[in-house]
Amino acid sequence: MRDRGLILTGLTIFLALLLAPVWQAALRGSARKPEPKIVTKAKQCVEPTAEMRRNHMQLLNTWRDTVVRRDQRTYLAADGKTVTMSLSGTCMSCHPNKKEFCDACHNYLAVNPYCWECHIEPKEKS
Amino acid sequence: MRVVWSLLLVGALALVGFFGAQAGGQALFGIVLPYLAMAVFLVGIAVRVVGWARSPVPFRITTTCGQERSLAWIKASPLDNPSTGLGAAARVLLEVLTFRSLFRNNRSELRDGGRFTVSADKWLWAAALAFHYSFLVVFLRHYRFFAEPVPAVVAWIQGLDGFFQVGLPVVYVTDIVLVVALGYLLWRRLADPRLRYISLPADYFPLALLLGIALSGVLLRYVSKADVVAVKELAIGLVSLHPTVPQGIDPLVFAHIFLVSVLLTYFPFSKLVHMAGVFLSPTRNLANDNRMRRHINPWNPPIVGHTYAEWEHEFHDKLVASGIPLDEE
Numbered sequence: 001m002r003d004r005g006l007i008l009t010g011l012t013i014f015l016a017l018l019l020a021p022v023w024q025a026a027l028r029g030s031a032r033k034p035e036p037k038i039v040t041k042a043k044q045c046v047e048p049t050a051e052m053r054r055n056h057m058q059l060l061n062t063w064r065d066t067v068v069r070r071d072q073r074t075y076l077a078a079d080g081k082t083v084t085m086s087l088s089g090t091c092m093s094c095h096p097n098k099k100e101f102c103d104a105c106h107n108y109l110a111v112n113p114y115c116w117e118c119h120i121e122p123k124e125k126s
Numbered sequence: 127m128r129v130v131w132s133l134l135l136v137g138a139l140a141l142v143g144f145f146g147a148q149a150g151g152q153a154l155f156g157i158v159l160p161y162l163a164m165a166v167f168l169v170g171i172a173v174r175v176v177g178w179a180r181s182p183v184p185f186r187i188t189t190t191c192g193q194e195r196s197l198a199w200i201k202a203s204p205l206d207n208p209s210t211g212l213g214a215a216a217r218v219l220l221e222v223l224t225f226r227s228l229f230r231n232n233r234s235e236l237r238d239g240g241r242f243t244v245s246a247d248k249w250l251w252a253a254a255l256a257f258h259y260s261f262l263v264v265f266l267r268h269y270r271f272f273a274e275p276v277p278a279v280v281a282w283i284q285g286l287d288g289f290f291q292v293g294l295p296v297v298y299v300t301d302i303v304l305v306v307a308l309g310y311l312l313w314r315r316l317a318d319p320r321l322r323y324i325s326l327p328a329d330y331f332p333l334a335l336l337l338g339i340a341l342s343g344v345l346l347r348y349v350s351k352a353d354v355v356a357v358k359e360l361a362i363g364l365v366s367l368h369p370t371v372p373q374g375i376d377p378l379v380f381a382h383i384f385l386v387s388v389l390l391t392y393f394p395f396s397k398l399v400h401m402a403g404v405f406l407s408p409t410r411n412l413a414n415d416n417r418m419r420r421h422i423n424p425w426n427p428p429i430v431g432h433t434y435a436e437w438e439h440e441f442h443d444k445l446v447a448s449g450i451p452l453d454e455e
Binding site: 011018020022026028054055058060061107110112 | 178179355358
C-alpha cells in the first residue's frame with residue numbers, strides 16, 4: 001500500500017530506460033546513412049557487391065589463413081578471374097580511403113576489426 | 127507432446143515471418159507488427175505492475191530463511207531475515223542478481239533398494255544464471271542497431287564478449303552460452319519424468335521461442351549473414367518514428383524480428399513477467415519487523431467499541447430493578 005509511489009517510480013524508470021533509443025533519436029535528430037565512398041573506376045570487386053557487403057570479413061579471413069599458413073597467394077573468384085590475395089596490395093589499390101570506405105560502415109555499426117593491428121594503416125589527408 | 131507443439135508453433139511462426147516478408151509483407155513484419163508488439167509490451171507491463179501495486183499487502187510475510195533479529199545474544203541473519211527496509215532491498219537485489227532462491231533447489235530421488243535421498247541440485251541455478259546474463263549481454267549488444275552514434279559502453283561489451291577472437295565475424299561467448307543454457311533448460315524439463323509431468327505448454331513455449339530467437343540471430347551473424355547496414359537503417363527508422371523498410375533486408379531478418387515481436391506480445395501475459403514481478407515478491411521485499419512495529423491494516427473498518435460503562439448506562443434501570451450493584455455509584 002505505502003509502497004505504491006516506490007513501485008510506480010521503478011516502473012517509470014524501467015519504461016524510460018527501455019525507450020532510450022527513442023530519446024536518443026529524438027535528441028540527435030535523424031541519423032546519417034553511411035555511404036562508403038568508392039574511388040576506383042572498376043565496376044566490381046572480386047565478388048558481387050551484395051556478396052562482398054555481407055561476407056567480406058570471411059573472405060579476408062580466408063585470404064589471411066591461405067597466405068600466411070599455406071603460402072598460396074592466388075584467389076580464384078566465382079566469375080573465373082584470379083586476384084592476388086593481399087589486403088594492402090589488392091584491396092587497398094581500389095579502396096585506399098580507409099576513413100571514407102572501411103570506417104563509414106564499421107563506425108556506424110560499432111565494428112572494430114583488428115586488421116590494422118598487423119597491417120600499417122594507410123596515410124590519408126583528413 | 128506439449129514440447130513438440132511448442133517447438134512446431136515457434137517453427138511455424140519463424141516461417142510466417144520468413145515467407146510473409148517475401149510475399150510483400152515487409153512493411154507489416156518490419157514496421158507494423160514491431161510497433162504493435164512494443165505497444166502491447168509497454169502497456170501490458172505497466173498494467174500488470176500497477177495492478178500489483180494496488181493489491182493489498184496487509185501484513186509482513188515472514189517466510190524467511192534465517193534467524194529473526196531478536197535478542198542481542200542470538201545471532202541474527204540480516205540478509206535472509208532482514209528487519210530493516212535496507213536489508214529487504216539488499217535481499218531483493220541479491221535475488222535479482224544471483225537467483226538465491228534457485229540456489230536452494232533440491233533434488234529428491236528414490237535410489238536402489240528403496241533408499242530415499244535429498245541432495246542439492248545446482249544445475250538449474252547455474253543454467254538460469256548463464257541464460258539470464260548472456261541474454262542481458264545479447265540484449266545490450268543489440269543497442270548498436272538502435273543508436274547512432276553507438277555508445278562506448280556497447281563497444282566495450284562487444285569487445286569483451288568477443289575476447290577470444292575466434293573466427294570472423296568474431297564468435298561471441300554469450301551466443302554459445304545462451305543457446306547451450308536454453309538447450310539445457312529445455313532438456314531438463316524433458317529428462318526427468320516428474321518434471322515433464324508438471325511442465326505445461328506455458329513452460330515449453332517461452333523456451334522454444336527464446337531458442338528460436340537465439341538460433342535465428344546466430345544464423346544471421348555467422349552463417350547466412352544479413353546486410354547489417356540495411357538492418358540498422360530499419361531499426362533507426364523505427365526508433366526515430368520515421369519508419370522505412372530499406373532495400374536488401376534478408377527474409378531471415380524478418381523471421382528474427384517477427385519472433386521478437388511475438389515474444390514482446392506474449393511477455394506481459396505469461397510467466398515471463400517475472401522480470402517485473404520478482405521485484406514485488408512479498409517474501410523477498412518485506413522486512414520482518416512484525417514484532418517491532420505494529421502494522422495496522424489501513425483499510426480496516428473502524429472498530430466501534432462498547433465499554434462496560436456504556437453498557438451499564440444503557441441497562442441502568444433494569445440493573446437497578448434487579449438489585450445488581452452498579453459501578454457508577
